[in-house]
Amino acid sequence: MSTTGATRDLPDIYHKAGSLSSERRWALWTAYISLIFAAIIFLAPPVYMFVTSLKTSAEVANLQGNPWLVRNPTLENYTAILSNPTFLVFFWNSAKITVMVVLITMVISTLAAFALARMRFWGSQALATGVFLTYLIPETLLFIPLYQIVGGLGLLNSSWGLVVVYPTLTVPFCTWIMIGYFASIPKELDEAALIDGASWSQMLLKIFIPVAMPGIIAATIFAFTVSWAAFVYPTAFVTTPDEMPLTIGVVSQLVRADTFAWGQIMAGALLAALPPVIVYAFLMDYYIAGLTAGATKG
Amino acid sequence: MAQVSIRKVVKAYEGGVQAVKGIDLEIADHEFVVLVGPSGCGKSTTLRMIAGLEEITGGEIAIGGTVVNDIPPRDRDIAMVFQNYALYPHMSVYENMAFGLTLRKFPKEEIKRRVENAARILDITPLLDRKPKALSGGQRQRVAMGRAIVRDPKVFLFDEPLSNLDAKLRVQMRTEIKKVHQTVKTTTVYVTHDQVEAMTLADRVVVMNHGIIEQVGPPQELYHHPKTRFVAGFIGSPAMNFIPARVENGSGALRVTLPNGITVPVPESRTARYQTAAGREVLFGIRPEHLTEVKNLDRDNIAVFELTPEVIEPMGMETLVHLWLQGAEVCCRIDPTTPAEPGRPMQFAADLNHMHLIDPESGKVL
Numbered sequence: 001m002s003t004t005g006a007t008r009d010l011p012d013i014y015h016k017a018g019s020l021s022s023e024r025r026w027a028l029w030t031a032y033i034s035l036i037f038a039a040i041i042f043l044a045p046p047v048y049m050f051v052t053s054l055k056t057s058a059e060v061a062n063l064q065g066n067p068w069l070v071r072n073p074t075l076e077n078y079t080a081i082l083s084n085p086t087f088l089v090f091f092w093n094s095a096k097i098t099v100m101v102v103l104i105t106m107v108i109s110t111l112a113a114f115a116l117a118r119m120r121f122w123g124s125q126a127l128a129t130g131v132f133l134t135y136l137i138p139e140t141l142l143f144i145p146l147y148q149i150v151g152g153l154g155l156l157n158s159s160w161g162l163v164v165v166y167p168t169l170t171v172p173f174c175t176w177i178m179i180g181y182f183a184s185i186p187k188e189l190d191e192a193a194l195i196d197g198a199s200w201s202q203m204l205l206k207i208f209i210p211v212a213m214p215g216i217i218a219a220t221i222f223a224f225t226v227s228w229a230a231f232v233y234p235t236a237f238v239t240t241p242d243e244m245p246l247t248i249g250v251v252s253q254l255v256r257a258d259t260f261a262w263g264q265i266m267a268g269a270l271l272a273a274l275p276p277v278i279v280y281a282f283l284m285d286y287y288i289a290g291l292t293a294g295a296t297k298g
Numbered sequence: 299m300a301q302v303s304i305r306k307v308v309k310a311y312e313g314g315v316q317a318v319k320g321i322d323l324e325i326a327d328h329e330f331v332v333l334v335g336p337s338g339c340g341k342s343t344t345l346r347m348i349a350g351l352e353e354i355t356g357g358e359i360a361i362g363g364t365v366v367n368d369i370p371p372r373d374r375d376i377a378m379v380f381q382n383y384a385l386y387p388h389m390s391v392y393e394n395m396a397f398g399l400t401l402r403k404f405p406k407e408e409i410k411r412r413v414e415n416a417a418r419i420l421d422i423t424p425l426l427d428r429k430p431k432a433l434s435g436g437q438r439q440r441v442a443m444g445r446a447i448v449r450d451p452k453v454f455l456f457d458e459p460l461s462n463l464d465a466k467l468r469v470q471m472r473t474e475i476k477k478v479h480q481t482v483k484t485t486t487v488y489v490t491h492d493q494v495e496a497m498t499l500a501d502r503v504v505v506m507n508h509g510i511i512e513q514v515g516p517p518q519e520l521y522h523h524p525k526t527r528f529v530a531g532f533i534g535s536p537a538m539n540f541i542p543a544r545v546e547n548g549s550g551a552l553r554v555t556l557p558n559g560i561t562v563p564v565p566e567s568r569t570a571r572y573q574t575a576a577g578r579e580v581l582f583g584i585r586p587e588h589l590t591e592v593k594n595l596d597r598d599n600i601a602v603f604e605l606t607p608e609v610i611e612p613m614g615m616e617t618l619v620h621l622w623l624q625g626a627e628v629c630c631r632i633d634p635t636t637p638a639e640p641g642r643p644m645q646f647a648a649d650l651n652h653m654h655l656i657d658p659e660s661g662k663v664l
Contacts, residue, residue, distance in 0.1 A: 186382060186384065188380040188381075188382055188384035189384050189386065191349075191351050191371075191378070191380070191384065192378065192380060192384040192385075192386075192445075193386075193397075194350075194351070194370070194371045194372060195349060195350075195351075195371045195372065195376065195377065195378050195398075196372070196397050196398035196401060196445070196449075197372040197398050197401040197402050198372070198401055199372075202401060206397075207386055210388040211386070211387060211388055213388075
C-alpha cells in the first residue's frame with residue numbers, strides 16, 4: 001500500500017519516464033513485427049526453393065497437398081546437378097569471371113578513389129560525382145551499346161567478354177564507397193607519411209590500404225555479389241553453354257522449351273547462392289562498417 | 299647547420315586571400331622558436347610551408363642554407379608532430395617510429411637502436427608493441443614525438459601538439475618537450491595559440507596576427523617590452539589592461555589623465571619618450587600584476603588611487619579584482635589576504651615603472 005502511495009506522490013518527471021518506457025515498448029513491438037514480416041517475405045523464396053529442391057519431379061507436378069511440405073524428400077536433384085559436368089563448367093565460369101572482375105574492380109577503384117579523394121587536381125570533385133552518376137545508369141540501357149563494343153573486341157560468346165563488361169557495373173559503386181572511406185582517413189596521416197618519406201604509391205600501399213581495409217572488403221563483397229549474380233549481360237552476350245556462368249547456365253540448361261526441371265533448377269540456384277551467403281556470413285561486420293563510412297563521409 | 303630562413307614569404311589562396319603576407323624570420327641552429335597568435339593568423343600555414351605541405355606563393359624558405367621551395371617534404375629532412383598525433387593506426391608503436399627509417403632503407407640494427415633510444419628518452423619502452431588505439435592521449439603524443447626524434451632531422455616542426463590533451467597533461471607534456479629539446483638540441487619550430495606554451499617553451503617567440511609578424515623576441519622581452527597593442531594584449535594572462543587616457547603637459551612634467559578623474563605622473567625616465575604624445579588621446583596599458591593593493595610605497599613611481607571592485611575572483615595564490623573604467627575592463631591582481639568586496643571602494647597602487655602608452659590609431663606602443 002505504501003508503495004502505491006509513494007508512486008502517486010512522485011513528481012511529474014517520473015510519470016513521463018514511465019510513458020517513455022511504454023513508448024519504447026511500443027517501438028520494440030512495432031520493430032519486431034515489421035522485422036518478422038520482412039524476414040518472412042525475404043525468406044519465403046529461398047525456403048520454397050529448398051523445399052522444392054528436395055522433391056521428385058512427380059511430387060513437384062502433383063498439385064494435391066501443401067506445396068510447402070515435402071512428402072518424400074530426396075537428394076536426387078542435388079546429385080543430378082553435381083554429377084552433371086555442364087553444371088561444373090558453369091560453376092567454374094562464374095568463379096573465373098568473378099575472381100577476375102573483383103581483381104580488376106579493386107585495382108581500378110582503389111587507385112581511382114585514392115586519386116579522387118586525396119590528390120587535389122582540377123576537376124577531381126566533378127569527376128568523383130561523375131563516377132557515381134554512371135552507377136545510376138541501368139544496365140538494361142547499356143547492354144545494347146556494350147554489345148557493339150564487346151562484338152568489336154571479338155569477345156562475344158566468351159566469358160572474357162563478361163570480364164570486360166562487369167566492371168562497368170562494379171567500378172563506379174566501389175570507387176564511390178572507397179572515396180568515402182579514404183576521405184574519412186585524417187589528412188594528417190598522409191602528411192605524416194609524406195614527411196616520413198613515403199611516395200604516393202607507398203602511401204597508398206602501406207597506409208591507406210591497411211587503414212581502409214573495412215571499406216576495401218565492403219567494396220570487394222559488392223563487386224563479388226554483382227559479378228556472381230549478373231544476369232542481363234550474360235544473357236545478352238553469351239549463348240554457348242561452355243562459356244556460360246551459373247546464373248544463365250542453370251536456366252538455359254534446365255528449361256527445355258516448356259519443360260521445367262524445377263527440382264534441379266532450385267537445387268542449382270541454391271548451390272549458386274551458396275558462395276555469396278558464405279562470404280556475407282564471414283565478412284558482414286566489415287561490409288556494414290565499410291558502407292557506413294562511405295555513407296556518412298562520402 | 300640547420301638554421302631556417304624565411305624570406306618575404308607569401309601564401310595566397312584562390313580568390314586572392316593572403317594567409318601570410320611577406321614575412322621574414324631567421325631561426326638559428328638549435329633554437330626553439332614558437333609561432334603564436336590567434337586562429338587564422340597564418341602561423342600554421344607558415345609551419346606547413348616550412349614542412350612543404352603548402353606551396354609557397356612568393357618569397358623563399360631555406361633549411362640549412364638550401365632553398366627548399368621546390369623540394370618535396372620527404373627531402374627536406376624535417377620531422378613534424380601533429381595536433382591529432384597522426385599515428386598509423388594499423389602499426390605498433392615500434393613500427394610507427396621505425397616507418398620513416400624503413401622507407402629510407404636504414405639497416406635494421408640501426409633502426410632498432412634509434413627507436414629504442416628515442417623510446418628511452420620519452421619513457422615509452424614498455425609501449426613499443428602496442429597499437430595506437432591502446433594508448434592514452436599523452437602516450438600517443440610521446441610516440442608522435444618519438445617518430446620525429448628517431449629520424450634525427452635538421453628541424454622539428456610541432457603543430458599545436460598539446461591542444462588535444464587535458465590541462466594537467468598539457469603542462470606535463472610541455473615540460474617533456476622542453477626536456478627533449480634540451481637533450482637533442484634540434485632546431486624546433488613550434489606553433490601554438492596558447493601564449494603560456496609560447497612563453498614557457500620558446501627561446502624566441504614570434505607573435506603573428508593577420509598574416510604578419512607583429513614582434514619577435516625572447517619571452518621576457520615580449521612580456522616587458524611589447525611593440526604593439528596586439529602583442530601587449532596577447533602575451534600575458536590575464537591580459538594587459540588598456541584604459542583610455544590623455545597625456546598632458548603640466549609644469550615641466552608629463553601626466554596621464556585616466557577616467558574618474560585619476561591622474562598619474564609619467565616617470566621621469568620616460569618623459570622624453572612620451573613627449574610627442576603630449577596633448578593626445580592614448581591608451582594607458584598596465585598589467586594586472588602592476589595594479590595591486592597598496593604596497594611597495596617606498597619605491598619610486600607608485601601611484602595610489604581609489605577604485606571600486608565589481609567582481610572578485612579568488613584564485614588561491616592571488617585574487618583577481620575586475621572593474622570597469624569608462625567601458626574598459628580593468629583587472630587587478632591583489633594578495634589573497636587583502637580584504638576586497640564588490641561595491642566597496644578600495645585603494646590600489648599602480649607601478650608606473652611598468653606602464654605603457656599606446657597610440658590608439660597605429661596600435662604602436664610609444
